[in-house]
Amino acid sequence: MKRKSMDGATCPVARSLDVIGDWWTLLIVRDAFDGMRRFGEFQRSLDISKGILSTRLKALVDAGIFALVAPEDGGAHHDYVLTEKGRALFPVVVGLRQWGEAHCFEPGESHSVLVEKKTGRAIRPLCLESASGQPLSDTDTEVRKVDSSASRARLARRG
Structure with missing residues (x-):
């Protein structure tokens, strides 16, 4: 297919x-x-x-x-x-890894873990934040369509 x-x-x-x-x-x-x-x-x-x-x-x-x-x-x-x-794509892969760690293993089941090289400590879970630094969840966000003419104008001013 x-x-x-x-x-x-x-x-x-x-x-x-x-x-x-x-x-x-x-x-x-x-x-x-x-x-x-x-x-x-x-x-x-x-x-x-x-x-x-x-x-x-x-x-x-x-x-x-x-x-x-x-x-x-x-x-x-x-x-x-x-x-x-x-x-x-690093945060995408880390997000999938962390989701898998939380939801695809039984408690105590062996798996790999992502650690910081310098300290050897596991990294904190990824967290989406607002522009002011506050944690966000799915209920705090919404998808809005971007007007393509406004997007083109913004891109033209940048470039």
Whole structure:
């Protein structure tokens, strides 16, 4: 079944899922945050077929999430390195991790945990905050449509 493209959707969640909504994609990005750069590293970590991995990596490069760079060791193969756009997915991956820690494990069940390198301590749960720094929940927010002509005018003044 062919997947429907959401690249023209007015919803930012739909457009984001069009780029990163495949579960292999976020696992590849997760592994990149863990320091993986080579095709073989991703394949071994994920136990994914070469064809699926190749397709997903190409899509991530095409979307500007990864860049292909010559390896530091001068090898024949290239490395996949997260771009600024790719590194901006860090809070998304952390949010999924924290949700999984809270809702996908039984009490006392072993799992990995994200820690700060400097201290070795687990990071605090992500928290959405208002412009004034107050914590926000789903009941404190609403979605409003942005008028595209006003958006274009704002972008023109910035650029």
